[in-house]
Amino acid sequence: xxxxxxxxxxxxxxxxxxxxxxxxxxxxxxxxxxxxxxxxxxxxxxxxxxxxxxxxxxxxxxxxxxxxxxxxxxxxxxxxxxxxxxxxxxxxxxxxxxxxxxxxxxxxxxxxxxxxxxxxxxxxxxxxxxxxxxxxxxxxxxxxxxxxxxxxxxxxxxxxxxxxxxxxxxxxxxxxxxxxxxxxxxxxxxxxxxxxxxxxxxxxxxxxxxxxxxxxxxxxxxxxxxxxxxxxxxxxxxxxxxxxxxxxxxxx
Amino acid sequence: xxxxxxxxxxxxxxxxxxxxxxxxxxxxxxxxxxxxxxxxxxxxxxxxxxxxxxxxxxxxxxxxxxxxxxxxxxxxxxxxxxxxxxxxxxxxxxxxxxxxxxxxxxxxxxxxxxxxxxxxxxxxxxxxxxxxxxxxxxxxxxxxxxxxxxxxxxxxxxxxxxxxxxxxxxxxxxxxxxxxxxxxxxxxxxxxxxxxxxxxxxxxxxxxxxxxxxxxxxxxxxxxxxxxxxxxxxxxxxxxxxxxxxxxxxxx
Numbered sequence: 001x002x003x004x005x006x007x008x009x010x011x012x013x014x015x016x017x018x019x020x021x022x023x024x025x026x027x028x029x030x031x032x033x034x035x036x037x038x039x040x041x042x043x044x045x046x047x048x049x050x051x052x053x054x055x056x057x058x059x060x061x062x063x064x065x066x067x068x069x070x071x072x073x074x075x076x077x078x079x080x081x082x083x084x085x086x087x088x089x090x091x092x093x094x095x096x097x098x099x100x101x102x103x104x105x106x107x108x109x110x111x112x113x114x115x116x117x118x119x120x121x122x123x124x125x126x127x128x129x130x131x132x133x134x135x136x137x138x139x140x141x142x143x144x145x146x147x148x149x150x151x152x153x154x155x156x157x158x159x160x161x162x163x164x165x166x167x168x169x170x171x172x173x174x175x176x177x178x179x180x181x182x183x184x185x186x187x188x189x190x191x192x193x194x195x196x197x198x199x200x201x202x203x204x205x206x207x208x209x210x211x212x213x214x215x216x217x218x219x220x221x222x223x224x225x226x227x228x229x230x231x232x233x234x235x236x237x238x239x240x241x242x243x244x245x246x247x248x249x250x251x252x
Numbered sequence: 253x254x255x256x257x258x259x260x261x262x263x264x265x266x267x268x269x270x271x272x273x274x275x276x277x278x279x280x281x282x283x284x285x286x287x288x289x290x291x292x293x294x295x296x297x298x299x300x301x302x303x304x305x306x307x308x309x310x311x312x313x314x315x316x317x318x319x320x321x322x323x324x325x326x327x328x329x330x331x332x333x334x335x336x337x338x339x340x341x342x343x344x345x346x347x348x349x350x351x352x353x354x355x356x357x358x359x360x361x362x363x364x365x366x367x368x369x370x371x372x373x374x375x376x377x378x379x380x381x382x383x384x385x386x387x388x389x390x391x392x393x394x395x396x397x398x399x400x401x402x403x404x405x406x407x408x409x410x411x412x413x414x415x416x417x418x419x420x421x422x423x424x425x426x427x428x429x430x431x432x433x434x435x436x437x438x439x440x441x442x443x444x445x446x447x448x449x450x451x452x453x454x455x456x457x458x459x460x461x462x463x464x465x466x467x468x469x470x471x472x473x474x475x476x477x478x479x480x481x482x483x484x485x486x487x488x489x490x491x492x493x494x495x496x497x498x499x500x501x502x503x504x
Contacts, residue, residue, distance in 0.1 A: 079328075087403075151336050
């Protein structure tokens with residue numbers, strides 16, 4: 001059994017939540033794959049550097065300057081601090097982007113109407129290197145960047161990378177995919193923390209979007225979760241405090 | 253035989269020199285360890301972010317803000333672009349700091365008179381992980397950051413990291429240590445590119461410093477080179493165009 005854990009930008013940005021989830025990662029007692037976001041850190045760095053940001057449907061348009069910003073924020077600041085903090089908890093781990101060991105290869109998104117810039121859609125995951133590292137007791141911390149094999153890094157959604165890695169590794173690996181964030185599951189009412197939806201199935205999704213229970217960044221998250229669940233992966237959307245438990249929302 | 257190659261900030265900063273050395277790394281035809289500097293990129297980023305920099309004897313005083321800057325520049329921007337560009341040349345490689353896989357553990361420098369801040373002096377190199385990666389055909393690209401095992405990253409001189417890695421791996425590994433930079437070797441006269449000193453031995457160093465032929469950042473470079481040569485490692489200081497040849501200055 002291998003956990004593929006995705007932590008979002010709000011978790012990365014909160015020392016309290018980040019420490020909590022890293023403690024729980026360490027307590028798993030087995031090598032894992034941790035994919036992190038970091039949009040808030042990137043947004044602040046872009047502002048500090050005077051690099052203007054454009055968002056379309058909750059996705060960042062990534063021009064050359066913004067690619068520099070997210071590479072510094074995701075692969076540098078966040079990834080290496082998470083690695084150092086896991087090492088301090090006795091977790092042997094290595095931080096990677098999709099370019100490292102050719103972990104996730106992608107192509108620049110070809111959108112009919114919007115030029116997203118240096119944004120990558122996933123083509124292939126190098127599961128051999130993941131198996132090599134995990135078999136040698138080394139956990140992997142993944143920053144949400146891919147590469148095109150021609151020398152360019154590409155900005156890629158962290159939920160999509162986590163789901164893509166989980167699906168690529170699935171065969172016989174008993175993957176547990178966890179989307180960890182600041183809420184206790186998918187909520188019927190965003191203002192009521194007790195309104196967790198216990199189970200979401202693919203057929204529920206359109207209705208939840210129509211009712212406004214799933215909106216903004218939750219739409220691609222749920223879509224990635226459902227896609228992974230369809231191939232039989234155990235998928236849960238949980239609060240940091242629930243990692244390792246069966247709490248939160250089961251997606252199937 | 254394994255090459256441990258260090259490239260300096262001027263090489264990292266020049267697309268022409270960087271492309272040259274990455275072509276030559278790819279042409280080695282065997283897994284290698286490439287340690288990069290990047291001081292010029294960090295200095296520019298610090299200026300863009302308004303983070304004031306203090307240098308003492310050519311070494312950067314690293315306060316908390318500067319540690320963020322060098323983490324973004326070294327581990328993010330430079331390391332990942334070098335990895336992506338090597339992947340484009342068909343070189344399977346992984347980028348690491350000293351925190352990744354506990355590659356280089358260090359302690360915060362305890363200097364009698366100067367507080368260098370978050371600067372690390374090397375304690376231990378995890379050669380097991382280097383051997384695992386190299387044996388599986390994976391080259392390693394190292395950013396000049398270490399960690400203290402307690403959650404903190406530390407800024408560490410790239411020459412020192414390259415020499416430390418070479419010395420830790422030495423036993424039976426036939427290490428070839430190369431300091432690659434923008435000159436054709438150590439020059440008697442910095443303005444005369446033909447004045448390359450063919451061989452430097454430990455006993456020459458004090459005289460070369462007294463004569464002003466070795467100064468500033470060259471002093472620690474030569475000191476690291478001599479230390480590695482003393483334990484029998486083959487050490488050369490070369491131009492980017494000389495990687496894989498016996499040109500440049502032999503240190504013994």
